[in-house]
Amino acid sequence: xxxxxxxxxxxxxxxxxxxxxxxxxxxxxxxxxxxxxxxxxxxxxxxxxxxxxxxxxxxxxxxxxxxxxxxxxxxxxxxxxxxxxxxxxxxxxxxxxxxxxxxxxxxxxxxxxxxxxxxxxxxxxxxxxxxxxxxxxxxxxxxxxxxxxxxxxxxxxxxxxxxxxxxxxxxxxxxxxxxxxxxxxxxxxxxxxxxxxxxxxxxxxxxxxxxxxxxxxxxxxxxxxxxxxxxxxxxxxxxxxxxxxxxxxxxxxxxxxxxxxxxxxxxxxxxxxxxxxxxxxxxxxxxxxxxxxxxxxxxxxxxxxxxxxxxxxxxxxxxxxxxxxxxxxxxxxxxxxxxxxxxxxxxxxxxxxxxxxxxxxxxxxxxxxxxxxxxxxxxxxxxxxxxxxxxxxxxxxxxxxxxxxxxxxxxxxxxxxxxxxxxxxxxxxxxxxxxxxxxxxxxxxxxxxxxxxxxxxxxxxxxxxxxxxxxxxxxxxxxxxxxxxxxxxxxxxxxxxxxxxxxxxxxxxxxxxxxxxxxxxxxxxxxxxxxxxxxxxxxxxxxxxxxxxxxxxxxxxxxxxxxxxxxxxxxxxxxxxxxxxxxxxxxxxxxxxxxxxxxxxxxxxxxxxxxxxxxxxxxxxxxxxxxxxxxxxxxxxxxxxxxxxxxxxxxxxxxxxxxxxxxxxxxxxxxxxxxxxxxxxxxxxxxxxxxxxxxxxxxxxxxxxxxxxxxxxxxxxxxxxxxxxxxxxxxxxxxxxxxxxxxxxxxxxxxxxxxxxxxxxxxxxxxxxxxxxxxxxxxxxxxxxxxxxxxxxxxxxxxxxxxxxxxxxxxxxxxxxxxxxxxxxxxxxxxxxxxxxxxxxxxxxxxxxxxxxxxxxxxxxxxxxxxxxxxxxxxxxxxxxxxxxxxxxxxxxxxxxxxxxxxxxxxxxxxxxxxxxxxxxxxxxxxxxxxxxxxxxxxxxxxxxxxxxxxxxxxxxxxxxxxxxxxxxxxxxxxxxxxxxxxx
Numbered sequence: 016x017x018x019x020x021x022x023x024x025x026x027x028x029x030x031x032x033x034x035x036x037x038x039x040x041x042x043x044x045x046x047x048x049x050x051x052x053x054x055x056x057x058x059x060x061x062x063x064x065x066x067x068x069x070x071x072x073x074x075x076x077x078x079x080x081x082x083x084x085x086x087x088x089x090x091x092x093x094x095x096x097x098x099x100x101x102x103x104x105x106x107x108x109x110x111x112x113x114x115x116x117x118x119x120x121x122x123x124x125x126x127x128x129x130x131x132x133x134x135x136x137x138x139x140x141x142x143x144x145x146x147x148x149x150x151x152x153x154x155x156x157x158x159x160x161x162x163x164x165x166x167x168x169x170x171x172x173x174x175x176x177x178x179x180x181x182x183x184x185x186x187x188x189x190x191x192x193x194x195x196x197x198x199x200x201x202x203x204x205x206x207x208x209x210x211x212x213x214x215x216x217x218x219x220x221x222x223x224x225x226x227x228x229x230x231x232x233x234x235x236x237x238x239x240x241x242x243x244x245x246x247x248x249x250x251x252x253x254x255x256x257x258x259x260x261x262x263x264x265x266x267x268x269x270x271x272x273x274x275x276x277x278x279x280x281x282x283x284x285x286x287x288x289x290x291x292x293x294x295x296x297x298x299x300x301x302x303x304x305x306x307x308x309x310x311x312x313x314x315x316x317x318x319x320x321x322x323x324x325x326x327x328x329x330x331x332x333x334x335x336x337x338x339x340x341x342x343x344x345x346x347x348x349x350x351x352x353x354x355x356x357x358x359x360x361x362x363x364x365x366x367x368x369x370x371x372x373x374x375x376x377x378x379x380x381x382x383x384x385x386x387x388x389x390x391x392x393x394x395x396x397x398x399x400x401x402x403x404x405x406x407x408x409x410x411x412x413x414x415x416x417x418x419x420x421x422x423x424x425x426x427x428x429x430x431x432x433x434x435x436x437x438x439x440x441x442x443x444x445x446x447x448x449x450x451x452x453x454x455x456x457x458x459x460x461x462x463x464x465x466x467x468x469x470x471x472x473x474x475x476x477x478x479x480x481x482x483x484x485x486x487x488x489x490x491x492x493x494x495x496x497x498x499x500x501x502x503x504x505x506x507x508x509x510x511x512x513x514x515x516x517x518x519x520x521x522x523x524x525x526x527x528x529x530x531x532x533x534x535x536x537x538x539x540x541x542x543x544x545x546x547x548x549x550x551x552x553x554x555x556x557x558x559x560x561x562x563x564x565x566x567x568x569x570x571x572x573x574x575x576x577x578x579x580x581x582x583x584x585x586x587x588x589x590x591x592x593x594x595x596x597x598x599x600x601x602x603x604x605x606x607x608x609x610x611x612x613x614x615x616x617x618x619x620x621x622x623x624x625x626x627x628x629x630x631x632x633x634x635x636x637x638x639x640x641x642x643x644x645x646x647x648x649x650x651x652x653x654x655x656x657x658x659x660x661x662x663x664x665x666x667x668x669x670x671x672x673x674x675x676x677x678x679x680x681x682x683x684x685x686x687x688x689x690x691x692x693x694x695x696x697x698x699x700x701x702x703x704x705x706x707x708x709x710x711x712x713x714x715x716x717x718x719x720x721x722x723x724x725x726x727x728x729x730x731x732x733x734x735x736x737x738x739x740x741x742x743x744x745x746x747x748x749x750x751x752x753x754x755x756x757x758x759x760x761x762x763x764x765x766x767x768x769x770x771x772x773x774x775x776x777x778x779x780x781x782x783x784x785x786x787x788x789x790x791x792x793x794x795x796x797x798x799x800x801x802x803x804x805x806x807x808x809x810x811x812x813x814x815x816x817x818x819x820x821x822x823x824x825x826x827x828x829x830x831x832x833x834x835x836x837x838x839x840x841x842x843x844x845x846x847x848x849x850x851x852x853x854x855x856x857x858x859x860x861x862x863x864x865x866x867x868x869x870x871x872x873x874x875x876x877x878x879x880x881x882x883x884x885x886x887x888x889x890x891x892x893x894x895x896x897x898x899x900x901x902x903x904x905x906x907x908x909x910x911x912x913x914x915x916x917x918x919x920x921x922x923x924x925x926x927x928x929x930x931x932x933x934x935x936x937x938x939x940x941x942x943x944x945x946x947x948x949x950x951x952x953x954x955x956x957x958x959x960x961x962x963x964x965x966x967x968x969x970x971x972x973x974x975x976x977x978x979x980x981x982x983x984x985x986x987x988x989x990x991x992x993x994x995x996x997x998x999x
Contacts (some may be wrong), residue, residue: 024248024290025298025374026260029309030650032597034064034071040256040299041084042075045227053082054226058247060233060240060594062088063395067596088206089233089240113210117201119572120543121550122150123905124197128553129187139505139557140564145567145619150618157205160238163189169628180511180618189268212239216246223250231256232595235284236640237962246820248288255288256282256298258595259647261313263911266291271318275612275635277642278313307334309650313677316646316672335680335689337653339696340673342660343704350380352704355586356655357381360600369586369598371648373613373641375399378587381604385585393581395592400543400573403413403536408433408568412516413563416495420464422455422762428519433530435522436487443522446483453480457759458769462810464495490518498559505554508562509547534989539575590644600920601651605672606658611640611645645672714993716993719745720969725753728963731861734903737956740963741897742980748970749985757984765808770818771884774825774929775846776868777804778882781829782845782868790834797826821931827934840878842871849913851906853957860960862912864904869916876922879904881941887926893942895977896955901926901941903956905949921945 027036037057051261052072059065065086072083112802117125126146137145142403154542166189167183197201202210234257240461245251260594269292272279276720302583309333343349353370360368370381376395380972384393400406408431415421428434429447436443454470468484475481495512497503517527542892546895547569559567586598590611605611615634619625626633649656658669680686690849729751732740749755781797801822840946847869851862868880881901888898896902901924911918924941942948962968972989973979983989 023254024257024285024288025254025261025296026153026257027310028650029259029260029647030652031070031597033232034068035075035597037229037256037573038068038071038075038298041229041482043070046297046425049690050082053747055084055650056224056226056228057084057086058089058228058230059086059231059244060147061284061590061591064088064232064595075302084167084229089212089230089243090237093745098798099352100712101672103833105659113207114200114202116207117196117199118546118550119150120546120569121199121201122203123147123540123569124550125199126150126187126192126911128555129191129195131555133184133187135588138463138564140568141563143568144250147572147621149188150616150746153192153203154205155631156629157203157209158237158239160209165629169625176483185324185620189214209239212243219250224252227254229254229256234258234280234640234643235287236280236409236636241284241287244284245288248290257284257295258335259309259643259650260292261309262292262295262311263322264511268318268321269321273318273635273639274633275642276318277548277640277646278318278640279636280643295512295950299560302968308338311647312646312650312676313674313984316642320904331532335494335542337651338649340693341655341657341700341940342431342669343657343701344382344659345661346377346659348701348704349657350377351384351707352700353377353381354384354387354659355606355700355703355707356600356602357385357392357459361390361584366600366602367584367598367601369588370592370602371588371590371593374610377605378589381587390585391577391581393577394575394587396587397574397576398536398588399571400536400539400575401567401573403540404433404534405537405540406533407431407571407837408531409512409516409540410521410563410567412519413512413566416498416512416515417563419462419499420467420491421462421493422451426455426761433460433520435530436483436490437521437523439523447704449478449481450484453478456761457763458765458808460500464491477482490947491515498562500559502556503559505557505562505565506551507999508557508559509544509551512562512566515542517587529903535577536575538858539573543570543573545592545947547825551707560899590641593648594644601648601654603645603648603654604658606645606656606673607667608661609667610662611670612672613643613980642672656733658932716990718972718991718994719989720971721748721752722744722967722969725964725966727752730858731863733771734862734864734900734907736897737862737959738897738904739898739980740959742975742978743973743983743985744963744970745989746973746980746983746985749988752970755985755988765811765814767885771807773804773808774822774884775882777801777822777826778829778867779845780804781826782843790830792831793833794827797830798823801826824935825931826930832936832938836870839873840870841873844869844871844916845911847916849904849916851910853960856957856960856964858960858964860958861952862903862907864900864907867903867914869913872922874922876920877908877916878925879921880925881909881929883926883928885928887937887939888929888941890942891923894953898950902945902948902952905945906953909946909949921949 029034041052041055041057045055057068059068065088068086069083073080079260119281123143123146126140127142129150130142130145131139153438162186163989166185172305228250230244230247230253233240233244235244244255248255259277260281266284269282272282281294285295290844295740305384321868341349341352343352357368362364370378372378375396378396379398382392382394401410408428411424411431414424418424426447429450431445432440434443434447436446438446450467450471464484465488467489469476470480471481471484492509493517497508497511504702515530519527519533522525522530531537588596594759603611608614615638618634618786621629621631621634648654656673658673658933659667661667677690680689729747730749732747736747736751777797777800780800781793784793785797801819805814805822806817809819844866845868847866848862849866853860853862865884866879870878870880872878881899888900892898905921905924907913909918922945926939926941927940928937930936963970971982972991
């Protein structure tokens with residue numbers, strides 16, 4: 016028989032759908048006639064709880080018409096994760112004349128202003144973060160109904176100087192904030208909630224309600240709602256229905272309860288009501304035998320001091336029959352395993368499934384995995400506005416402008432799906448790709464949005480990209496000007512940003528406003544922007560460069576929830592949403608320490624001793640709330656708990672509650688049978704998860720061996736490409752036959768290639784000057800040329816600090832060499848092009864070259880010089896033909912193939928190594944006998960070309976690993992990682 020309750024206080028055990036049992040008890044016990052339900056008032060923690068209870072009534076009534084009870088939310092929210100972001104004002108105390116609650120952003124910006132005045136060096140974004148934490152402290156203090164004026168009493172000399180300084184800083188809330196709030200005509204949300212509840216209690220004290228009043232689902236964690244529950248319990252027609260109470264707790268266990276225990280809050284509430292646990296009765300038709308697992312779970316989670324006061328019965332296997340645990344290697348595997356469980360539940364047309372987790376990343380992963388089956392799941396936690404389509408677009412456009420159009424943030428903004436710039440979106444994306452390939456890949460010397468236009472005018476003056484880039488620069492101009500200026504009005508920054516974002520979002524068919532603010536996410540973004548526009552002028556002038564960071568902080572508090580179009584039988588619930596409802600299959604995800612239960616939050620304003628002295632609840636109280644949520648959920652009939660053994664690459668510790676349950680199971684034979692069953696279930700889900708994304712068996716592959724038609728093979732190459740043909744033929748195949756060219760990284764730092772090009776151009780210009788100038792003047796001229804060549808790159812610290820000093824040393828070394836060589840050289844030629852046609856072949860071939868330098872010697876012969884700013888080929892490689900560049904150039908000069916250079920002997924083939932280090936420069940002979948090398952290299956080239964003119968000859972990838980180049984642009988096409996190990 017149910018225990019007769021004292022003063023109408025009941026409870027619904029864990030493992031039973033709270034709202035269904037509550038609705039069933041109301042219908043069966045209080046309202047023989049469905050019409051009479053309209054006289055009942057039910058107080059619930061949140062609006063979502065009210066909606067969930069309404070749905071339960073509709074299920075039980077089976078569609079029959081009825082007037083539902085008056086369901087009122089009391090705003091019983093204490094979870095730090097939602098209190099600030101998802102505030103709910105109680106519906107009690109209606110008709111009371113009180114100032115409205117201050118909007119979230121307005122309060123944050125007002126507090127930010129006060130913080131910036133207190134600490135002028137603080138940026139706007141940092142002040143906004145501190146303001147959010149300060150608002151949280153205000154809510155917490157007002158929730159506990161404490162007085163900030165008592166702060167001065169909690170910081171005695173025994174606390175560190177830091178906390179003394181914090182107390183001075185908190186004068187913002189002790190002295191200034193009440194005055195500012197009064198001037199604004201608002202109340203703090205928690206203060207208003209407390210006053211509304213107080214007025215309701217006072218009203219019922221004078222005029223008790225005629226019909227029944229039920230306070231249900233609350234644990235009384237908020238003192239104001241605990242008072243309201245006590246008031247309801249004292250009414251003649253008042254009833255209190257508590258969730259998940261453990262009726263077996265003895266007085267010793269109750270005394271030992273810590274704030275982190277699941278029943279700590281309920282025990283405090285019963286103490287407030289003056290009722291012992293044994294005096295609380297079962298609601299409706301509930302009996303102590305209706306649930307099987309809640310008693311075992313409660314026993315496992317008893318306080319350590321009394322954990323031995325009971326033992327699991329012999330029916331342990333039956334009690335834990337519907338529960339299993341699945342451990343996964345990582346979050347991605349955990350998400351896919353959960354998605355498979357939820358997808359499997361849909362095989363039964365009447366079955367529902369829900370994932371309960373406080374881990375938002377896991378929730379998003381599961382939602383993404385379900386989309387592989389075209390299932391859109393209802394995630395009640397929603398999506399942070401900053402991660403939605405319009406939210407990301409606003410953040411990216413702010414970053415692009417604040418970076419002065421740097422390639423990576425600029426392309427991120429221009430490639431966003433909302434970006435169209437007044438064009439058809441597909442046309443706009445093609446323009447962006449053309450812009451990227453034209454000037455944004457590789458080193459970019461010209462910064463700014465106008466720099467984009469200037470660079471395009473220089474490289475592609477007739478391209479349609481030029482007017483397009485000019486239009487982009489004009490549209491971004493007002494916003495960019497404000498960002499790059501000093502301190503400006505935050506309201507001006509906001510208006511300029513929104514104007515630019517709307518212009519960029521406009522297409523050829525829709526305005527920017529229509530595209531940017533459409534849908535649930537767009538509406539949410541518009542609400543935040545409108546609220547921000549109303550409150551933004553409370554901030555003092557800020558640095559324009561702070562705007563992106565400030566926008567990120569202010570958007571962090573907004574969440575977007577879809578209104579429709581989700582699956583009717585699958586849900587993802589946060590802990591708040593799951594407290595009073597149940598699914599046929601309940602999955603508890605992310606059960607690791609630090610996630611569920613959460614890490615105790617560090618208070619930036621008060622240390623633990625200060626919080627205790629001030630009267631604030633300990634940080635572990637939130638662990639107790641989530642522990643109660645765990646007990647409620649894990650006691651359901653069919654439950655799977657999951658966790659990842661590693662998170663972000665770091666080993667994770669499973670939730671303490673799971674450890675306690677496993678420990679108590681492991682001491683008995685039936686319990687060990689349960690644990691063995693868990694391992695089998697885990698193996699099944701891990702196997703299915705692995706098979707879902709399993710790849711085909713590894714296929715042994717070899718290096719590619721393309722054999723293109725002879726007609727498609729190249730009939731002209733440069734002397735540097737001949738070396739590549741020897742060392743890595745596949746690279747010639749990819750470059751010359753497939754026509755593939757590497758794309759440089761976006762906004763790459765200038766590297767060795769750029770440094771070599773700059774030095775080569777500078778030397779070329781210097782050598783074209785009058786050689787009769789004295790060394791001092793020659794060096795001055797050389798350095799002036801170098802300054803001009805380096806001018807576009809001097810804004811980069813690495814170039815200024817490392818490249819330029821090395822160039823100065825190279826310039827001095829070259830001037831010295833030229834002075835020493837005056838008597839040996841009669842003419843200097845720089846950057847000389849040449850072509851040599853090889854005749855007498857079935858397929859004519861053209862050999863091309865561009866010699867860095869050709870000097871005419873007093874003997875009548877020539878010296879061919881090649882500048883090397885990097886590694887120099889060894890004499891062995893030159894003699895054996897692996898580095899044939901200079902020998903082939905020698906053969907070309909013998910044949911008179913260079914423009915403006917009469918035919919003559921190649922007396923010297925020389926490398927000038929120009930490092931600018933130690934040594935600054937070095938002259939090396941390329942080979943032992945230049946004339947012989949030239950002759951041998953030309954005959955060797957003919958044999959090589961004959962070899963590749965055979966149809967059966969393949970362009971192999973790195974045929975000899977010993978001579979293969981250290982780096983190739985085509986390594987990924989050669990798929991080296993797939994076959995290199997096999998070949999070895």
